[in-house]
Amino acid sequence: MTADIAIHDAYVLTVDDRNRLYERGTVLVEDGRITEIRTSQDDDAGIAADRVIDGEGKLVMPGLVNAHTHLELTPLLGAFSDLDLLEMMGGMTAIYGHIAEGEYEYLTEAGYELAALNFLAGGVTTSNSMDVRPSAGAETFGEAGLRGFFGVALSDLFWDVPVDEQFARARDFIDEYHDSYDGRIQATICPHDDWSCTRELWERTADLVADYPDLHVHTHLLELEASNTMARSNGATDSLDMLDDVGLLNDQLVAAHFRLADEEDIQRTADAEASVAHCPSIFSYWNTDGDVQWTPVPELREAGVDVGLGIDDHYWHDSYNMFGEARQARLAANLKRSAGQYHSMELVRMLTIEGAKALGVGDEIGSLEPGKRADVILLDVEKPKFTPLTNIPAQVANNAAPADVETVIVDGEVLMAEGAVKTVDTDAVRERAKSAVDRFESETDWELGIGGSEPPNTMNVARDLPKRGPVQLLGRLAVQSAKDKFSF
Numbered sequence: 001m002t003a004d005i006a007i008h009d010a011y012v013l014t015v016d017d018r019n020r021l022y023e024r025g026t027v028l029v030e031d032g033r034i035t036e037i038r039t040s041q042d043d044d045a046g047i048a049a050d051r052v053i054d055g056e057g058k059l060v061m062p063g064l065v066n067a068h069t070h071l072e073l074t075p076l077l078g079a080f081s082d083l084d085l086l087e088m089m090g091g092m093t094a095i096y097g098h099i100a101e102g103e104y105e106y107l108t109e110a111g112y113e114l115a116a117l118n119f120l121a122g123g124v125t126t127s128n129s130m131d132v133r134p135s136a137g138a139e140t141f142g143e144a145g146l147r148g149f150f151g152v153a154l155s156d157l158f159w160d161v162p163v164d165e166q167f168a169r170a171r172d173f174i175d176e177y178h179d180s181y182d183g184r185i186q187a188t189i190c191p192h193d194d195w196s197c198t199r200e201l202w203e204r205t206a207d208l209v210a211d212y213p214d215l216h217v218h219t220h221l222l223e224l225e226a227s228n229t230m231a232r233s234n235g236a237t238d239s240l241d242m243l244d245d246v247g248l249l250n251d252q253l254v255a256a257h258f259r260l261a262d263e264e265d266i267q268r269t270a271d272a273e274a275s276v277a278h279c280p281s282i283f284s285y286w287n288t289d290g291d292v293q294w295t296p297v298p299e300l301r302e303a304g305v306d307v308g309l310g311i312d313d314h315y316w317h318d319s320y321n322m323f324g325e326a327r328q329a330r331l332a333a334n335l336k337r338s339a340g341q342y343h344s345m346e347l348v349r350m351l352t353i354e355g356a357k358a359l360g361v362g363d364e365i366g367s368l369e370p371g372k373r374a375d376v377i378l379l380d381v382e383k384p385k386f387t388p389l390t391n392i393p394a395q396v397a398n399n400a401a402p403a404d405v406e407t408v409i410v411d412g413e414v415l416m417a418e419g420a421v422k423t424v425d426t427d428a429v430r431e432r433a434k435s436a437v438d439r440f441e442s443e444t445d446w447e448l449g450i451g452g453s454e455p456p457n458t459m460n461v462a463r464d465l466p467k468r469g470p471v472q473l474l475g476r477l478a479v480q481s482a483k484d485k486f487s488f
């Protein structure tokens with residue numbers, strides 16, 4: 001028997017169809033794929049492998065999948081933490097307006113590096129990110145050995161960048177980066193959302209998809225009341241109807257949020273075999289309306305929709321903790337509805353295999369099974385916090401944290417071993433992030449100090465906002481809301 005990597009005598013949570021869990025298991029990896037998983041034998045420590053990992057006291061499980069995120073502003077962790085909702089929205093829109101115009105590149109590049117480092121170290125092996133200028137992201141994640149889906153965010157009402165230019169950038173990105181880095185980096189097509197895109201933008205998106213039919217369409221849907229209002233302003237019945245009109249409601253679609261999904265939306269999504277990324281922390285932190293229903297994830301899953309978990313804009317809620325999304329999914333749902341919304345194993349599946357299925361790669365990653373790509377993480381469970389080690393699925397969903405991750409393997413390559421990241425220069429990344437924030441602070445009216453942060457005053461933010469897009473957006477929503485009120 002030969003292998004590149006052999007892990008023996010470990011707890012192995014496979015997340016396969018039967019949720020098989022080994023108390024003393026062996027995992028073999030060769031040529032980037034898992035070749036065997038079985039109960040450990042007494043002489044497994046002597047297996048002829050390039051790397052033999054003693055798994056005693058370790059939990060082996062699939063790498064985590066961050067099914068929806070944005071990474072460019074990672075160095076601004078802490079900047080938005082204590083703002084009120086309007087301040088945050090204003091500050092964020094102004095910053096994105098500048099990034100869309102090509103500014104702050106030093107900040108976004110440092111952001112990708114910092115994100116790659118922290119997510120890698122916390123066991124997140126696959127990320128699905130929508131950003132303004134994702135080239136640096138594709139390269140950084142590719143070089144780090146991670147898996148990533150990246151796409152250029154497209155919108156005609158969120159900022160003032162000419163639509164032609166945005167689509168040209170999206171095409172260039174796809175041509176250069178799709179299926180690069182041994183297939184670990186994939187391009188996506190990213191109309192930003194259903195509340196800041198006109199019908200014309202959706203139609204142009206459909207034209208782009210027709211040229212690249214293999215790519216996934218990654219967007220935000222049914223996030224706000226404005227989602228359906230904008231759809232009506234676009235001449236559709238509701239948000240999903242808008243997508244259906246242009247032929248994008250299908251199995252290539254992965255959409256974040258679905259907070260407002262009603263029964264019909266759930267059924268249409270299931271019928272279309274589209275997927276959802278649920279991002280519980282961002283909505284819990286920045287809740288716009290406590291009276292709005294909580295995301296109907298149990299109903300979506302019951303209907304057969306693949307639902308992954310996403311950390312979304314992690315710099316708005318100061319977290320790199322993907323395990324935390326499983327915990328928050330449960331806490332928010334149980335608080336808003338009633339206890340018992342999830343079984344722990346369902347949350348573990350959403351963190352791994354369901355996230356992979358949502359991204360269309362469930363046959364390749366997301367569980368530990370012979371034949372699959374070897375995206376594997378090892379957690380140190382020989383710690384007081386995991387003692388005694390009962391109910392491993394519940395420990396993962398409720399108690400595990402990034403700091404428990406010791407070893408990370410992607411595509412059969414060891415990216416972190418016993419806590420040491422091999423593919424990213426940690427010190428250099430930290431230095432660049434610090435300098436980027438210093439420069440950002442010196443170029444803007446933001447104050448980012450150790451005691452807290454101060455955004456620019458409202459007048460300065462207002463002066464800084466994109467001039468046309470957001471004004472048109474608010475105007476269209478106001479007109480449509482008035483029409484809705486007076487129509488019967």
Ligand SMILES: [Zn+2]
Binds near residue numbers: 220256312
């Ligand atoms: Zn998002």
